[in-house]
Amino acid sequence: MEPIRETLKRVVNAPAFSERYNDMRKEVLENHGVQKFLEEHSSEIDKSTVDRGLHKLYEYIDQSHDCNKCPSFEGCINHLKGFEPNLVLERGTIGISYTPCRLKNAHDNKRRASSMIHSMYMPKEVMQATLSGFELDDSRMEAFRAVSKFLDETTGPDNMPKKGLYLYGKFGIGKSYLLSAVANELAEMNIRSVLVFVPEFMREMKQAIGDQTLQEKVDYVKKADVLMLDDIGAEAMSSWTRDEVLGTILHYRMAERLPTFMTSNFSYSELQHHLTYSQRGEKEDLKAARVMERIRALTEPVKLDGRNRRN
Known part of the structure; x- marks a missing residue:
């Protein structure tokens, strides 16, 4: 049997091998x-x-x-x-x-940014929203400028405008999309946002009484760096959810001066009317006014208009 050293020498010295080696060397050096x-x-x-x-x-x-x-x-x-x-x-x-x-690096930055956003019941496709993907026209320009102003004045978790925005208008015009786009922009600045779809959140709060997690969940939401309440007014509001859940969250954020965003189909006055009547039909003007006072203290109203983009 031929020794392995001799075999290797013969292979290395073979014309075909030598040619491939020279081609590889040339490719490398060029x-x-x-x-x-x-x-x-x-x-x-x-x-x-x-x-x-x-x-x-x-x-x-x-x-x-x-x-x-x-x-x-x-x-x-x-x-x-x-x-x-x-x-x-x-x-x-x-x-x-x-x-x-x-x-x-871009992948890691995106993952890190995603970890700065906690979504509660928000549609997955909305959570991918970007400001560049927000279709602009005259009816949407005011909202876009208000959002841009908030972001321009934000330099970090400890330096944000104290008031968020109350985006209101009819169905399907991009209120939730714009809310999510803001959250993604803030995430790039390492600012944590909690996005909450209010109707589903209120339903869960009723269930949380039974499993004794109510206070924990309310505390988590109310202490977010930036809180975004989506579709407020779409829920069937009871006196308890209005006063003990929503009222508690808003009172804490008002006292701590934490930025809060909201979307609604209702204007301020329409939302106050909605909050005035409980599920049982009771008229509670004072309690509704108290909640609205906190909403006004936390947000600036901006109307969003345009065509329904869901159709």
Whole structure:
């Protein structure tokens, strides 16, 4: 049997192997990144160093750089997903180090931003909203400007306008979408938002009495950096949910001067009328006025108009 050393020597010296090796060496040395690396280390690298490190140089050129060969983070072709190779010289030997790529950084930032938003019963598609995706026309410009002003005046969790917005108007015109877009913008600033679909939240609060989680859930909502109450007025409001749940949340946020956003189909006056009558038909003007006083203290009303975009 032929010794393994002789076998390897014969394979290496074969014309086909030699040709492939030379082609690979040529491809490696013509790569811009490799040339730049060799120039930067010209005083430390000679031909033998290149020959010994040729497999590392080929590993380097065979991968994506600045995500130029990757369609997305999920479609990354590199040996380490989300990391791009960098040539290094360590003790006279060519090696490779890996650093996070542009797509990974964007992916991580998006995940980090998503963790800053807690949604309670909001539709998933709405939660993907962006300001750039908000269709502008004359009837929606006032709301867009009000939102932009709030964001421009926000520089961090401890420096936000004390008043949020009360976005109101008819069904399907983008109130919830704009609310979510604001939450996503705030998340980029590391500001935590809690988005609550009010009708479903109020139903859960009634159930929470039985499982003794009411106070915990109310505390979580009322202490959010930014609270967004979506579709207030669409729920069948009882005296208890109005006074003990909504009233408690709004009173805390008013006292602590925490930004609060709301959307509704009702104007201020229409919402007050809605809050005045309990499920049992009782007329409670004073209690409704007390809740509205807190809403006015927490928000600026902005009407949103336009066509129904759900149809």
